[in-house]
Amino acid sequence: MKVDTGASADSQAVPHKGRPREFCVDAALAAALRVFWSKGYEGASMADLTEAMGITKPSLYAAFGNKEALFNKALDLYEREKLDYMQAALAAPTARGVAERLMRGALDMYTCPENPNGCLGVIASVACGAEAECIRQAVLERGAAAKRAMLDRLVRAKEEGDFPEDTDPEGLAAFLMAVNQGMSVQAGAGATRAELERLVETSLKLWPGR
């Protein structure tokens, strides 16, 4: 297991000693993310990855360590660039605003033609068999953290009077995650944007309180 090379920073600032690399690390990582996102962790072969990234296998191993390390960095990138709607949702003033921003953000994410279909977290957590258990655990960890953040936000919302008295914030947090995960599955199954919009509108209409 190699140490992290700190590849995320742009390496063009200070000229290195040896032969300079001929590819952009960030662009290669973005390409790798697309592959993992499309095919899952185990479904993405090194041949798929190197072809999409435009580099050879030794270059990949030198720059990113191994497949698992590459996936984790791709997962970081995914969370940073594609899951920003989550934090934006949590910042909404009311619980209804949280739900609305979350669902509409997810809708835009899932239906953006630039993106592969579905949610990388769902794909990787569901499609992880056998020896890639640590990958699964890493993905589940992030999902659990997201749910915890949502739960905290909804608990606060209840204290602020956003819900009727008999509302269960834990149930609602699980509910929001479930609708989001369901959207991911249906998007992966080829649902149209119009179909997902109806799902979002229906879910928001059912959402309780303000």
Place this chain on the structure above:
Amino acid sequence: MKVDTGASADSQAVPHKGRPREFCVDAALAAALRVFWSKGYEGASMADLTEAMGITKPSLYAAFGNKEALFNKALDLYEREKLDYMQAALAAPTARGVAERLMRGALDMYTCPENPNGCLGVIASVACGAEAECIRQAVLERGAAAKRAMLDRLVRAKEEGDFPEDTDPEGLAAFLMAVNQGMSVQAGAGATRAELERLVETSLKLWPGR
């Protein structure tokens, strides 16, 4: 590609000509289902399958054709034995009864200790990369049929006055499927029965009409 041997019927009724097989086809298929259910289509290797089924590879190929045919038969078995709560739900007298039976049936299915975690349909449709596209299509086909049946049922429910006037049956059908898929994802992620119960109770409380 061999022709179907009609292995579903119990072959002990009439003695065959050659050497009799030493394993029960139905039991082997049930074992194969558990493997596919746990690991997905591509995640389940022939070695996994033969070991769980207690037979050798040539026996498997002779009895079931190949991996794809085996999966399709396992999928039939799954739908027949594990998805019966779907039809039971559709037979409920009111839309609320449909939602209730569906969610509680799914809850029981996902939390039964005998079963692997999650829904085989979700697992196989999400975790199908590359060349197993026909498997994915077959699974998606069944999911689409299930949603269509649900939509028909909810349209009828609206005609029967189970919903407020401004209710969108299509959105509600997608909603029911989404909650179910979300339950599958969360069950696969290791959610406890108590957590899923709260999700079900919350969703049912939000369900509109009677």
Place this chain on the structure above:
DNA sequence: TATATTATATACCAGTCGTTATGAAAGTTG
């Protein structure tokens, strides 16, 4: 008992998996 038919077990196929050893190429530094 002899023959036909089917299932079994062993070993093997070509291909792919993730990973790495090897040597040449391309830079910086003395």
Place this chain on the structure above:
DNA sequence: CAACTTTCATAACGACTGGTATATAATATA
């Protein structure tokens, strides 16, 4: 120019993939 360092491309590694050829064992039929 000659070290030195790092990346490059080629090729290979052992392990595993889905799928079979072959030979033997077990039954029914004649």
